[in-house]
Every structure is written in structure tokens, then in C-alpha cells.
Amino acid sequence: MNNLLLIIVGSVLVNNFVMSQFLGICPFLGVSKKVETAMGMGMAVTFVMAIASFFAYLIQNYLLIPLNLEYMQTIAFILVIAVLVQIVEIALKKISNSLYQALGVYLPLITTNCAVLGVALLNAREEYNLIESVVNGTSAAIGFTLAIVIFASIRERLAVSNMPKWMDGFPGALITAGLMSLAFQGFSGLLH
16 A cells, blocks of 8 residues: 555656656647646546556567467557557547547647656566556646646736746746746655
């Protein structure tokens, strides 16, 4: 139980995929102009990361390792992620077409989101068991969601504030992301 708590705190705050490991930057910058779309992307990534962690563990331990096909790991994991993203895309189109439209091209890009693939590869490298893999995948996704929602809320406030012209848009977003990353580094002492 203590190990699971360390995995959760580590994945959400200390080793946050976006703020500390700089994975998943494309959707982080692209879908973070509004909190609503950021939350939708966060929920989609959470679903895909959690389920991908589960299936990646099964494929790694019950298919690739027994058949000595570990070299196929990345391709197998990308295939699993692609199938899951298609399921999310179909479901989202039926459930919330407005969110589906708002996420636009970034929804299919979850397939190539390095954070989703990164969590599956990290789980295999750390040799987590099934429960630890799913907890790590879910926690990493919650950390991604936390970062993107905080970032989107800051960007919404900056959009209506009186700022210098040179900080409008992308430059202000990058400065904000850098300051957020610096703030997340303050959590690094939690696990020591």
C-alpha cells in the first residue's frame, strides 16, 4: 500500500509527465486555451493511459516476454494505444459532439502522445505488477490533467488581462509553462 502511495504522489506531482519529464507537450500547449477543452483532453488522456497501462502490461508479460518478442514492445504498445484512441473518439463523438469538435485534431494525436507511450514503456522498465502499472498510468494521467487544467485556467486569465503585446499568445504561454514547471520542481523533496 505504501508503494502505491509513493507511485501516486510521484506520478502526479514529483515526476509529472508534462512539468518534469516534458512529455505530452503538444496537447498541453495546443488544447489549453480553455479550461473546458483542457478538462476534456485530460479525461480522454486519463482513460487512454489507464486502459493502455492495463493492456500494455498484459501484452508485455503474457505475449512479448514468453515469445521472446520484447523488441516489438514499442510497436505493440502503439497499436494498443491507437485502438483505445479510436474507441475514445467514437464514444466522444456520440456522447459530446461539441467537446469532440473542440478537441479537433488533438484527439487523434493522443495516439502519438509521447506521454501515453511513455507511461507504458516506463511501467515495463520499472517492472511494475498489474496493479502498480494501472495505478501509475492513472496517476500520470491525473498529473497531466492537473497540469493542463491549471495551465488553461492561467491562460484564460492572461487572455483578458492587460499584458505587454509581446506576451500575447504563444510567448506568454511558454513563459507560464516554464514558471509552472519550476513550481512543480518544488514537489521533488516529497519523496526523499
